[in-house]
Amino acid sequence: MSAVGLHRVLEPAGVLPQAATRLDTDPTIGPDEVRIAVERLNLDAASFRQLREAGGDIRARVLEIISSRGKMHNPVTGSGGMLIGTVAEVGPESPLGLKPGDRVATLVSLTLTPLEITDGLQSWTGASEQVPCTGHAILFGRSIAAVLPDDLDDDFTEEMALAVFDVCGAPALVQRVVRQYREPTVAVLGGAGKSGSLALAAARRSGAARTVGLVPTQSERALLDRVRLADLTALADARDPVATAAAVETALGGPADVTVVCVDVPGCEHGAVLATAPGGTVIFFSMATSFPAAALGAEGLAADVTMLIGNGYVPGHAAAALDLVRAEPGVRALFQARLAAH
Incomplete structure (x- = not known):
């Protein structure tokens, strides 16, 4: 088990998850891993712009990237984004300080985060870089995540917090x-x-x-x-x-x-x-x-x-x-x- 996720790399062997072309998204976690029930992705600005300007069905393209690579890693821009969700399971050796039920934003790139989407992005129109969705993601021992602030309201919304964390x-x-x-x-x-x-x-x-x-x-x-x-x-x-x-x-x-x-x-x-x-x-x-x-x-x-x-x-x-x-x-x-x- 690797704290930086080497065991999740399927192709090519010997590289870190960010450089991999395909990651293992198995929801069964290792001792120092955390599984997140994903609620929303935030595509980084460069990636969203490229996907939008490329034309065609942006939703289908994002789904294809995630399903083929096991992560959201735009092959043109080389970038991804981040996500928010709820902690579903925590390995006994995880150093991240998270517990089941915590609502968190991941502070590591989607280009190195094992990710599986299960709802076909049916709630996303493709008009925004924020992507409501259902699925799961895996954090490693050396990943970073922040618990969402408790002062969210109509002025400081969850969507705003996600956007802030994306560029913090x-x-x-x-x-x-x-x-x-x-x-x-x-x-x-x-x-x-x-x-x-x-x-x-x-x-x-x-x-x-x-x-x-x-x-x-x-x-x-x-x-x-x-x-x-x-x-x-x-x-x-x-x-x-x-x-x-x-x-x-x-x-x-x-x-x-x-x-x-x-x-x-x-x-x-x-x-x-x-x-x-x-x-x-x-x-x-x-x-x-x-x-x-x-x-x-x-x-x-x-x-x-x-x-x-x-x-x-x-x-x-x-x-x-x-x-x-x-x-x-x-x-x-x-x-x-x-x-x-x-």
Whole structure:
């Protein structure tokens, strides 16, 4: 029995569950495993966008991915999402601190979580990245899960909690990086999105001198202005590196010390690098990022910047994100607007 789930890998042998092409979804748990009765999936933004733009029957495509791979692992984007459900059974050696009946959100990617769906996703229209469903999932000894908060109500709903948990690594990493600088300027590409809004709030709370949220449309700019999460807003397509750098520099009076990429489309790497000051840091918190493009682009631009991959986990990240939602009306309003749109 492996705490990282090696025993659940069916193909190919010798890789970790995230790299596997197929996982074993047997509901019989091992001594350190936990079985979750699944209630809702949250597809990550890059994966949902790709599936939607590919056309065809999105529900059938998601079902095919899950049934063939034993997990929700989009083969195009390489990403998955996370889920909520109720703990059904806990192995006697599980270190996760969960008990049967706990309603939890998994804080590990669906790309490495054994998952079986039993209802054909019949309650999902395909219009939202949140997918109501029935089935089971397996957590390993080194998985992560958070018990759902007990202050859920009409203002702070279960759907909102799920959306927050899906991106809770972003604000925690932004907070860590911003605190390494003395009153830095911070640019968030995709500032009106879920991870972007949390990143802006975290940057301000952590001592940023000024923040700018960059968005691609006037409607998103109006939304970001209304919730007042950023000191400044800027309009540009983050896939256009020259326009992105110009918009950030115009807003801040120069390049940003810290640039955070929260855009769910590919092609934003070069603009982020170009918009960042020498000695600054770029945080790529998007599964649409091409890391070779980022590295080679920075080299080609002779850009002396540190580039970080937001891996979705920082100790205490779930509690920190929930605190931002509770304490910052702008974050909560933006999440409500995003959820209502779907």
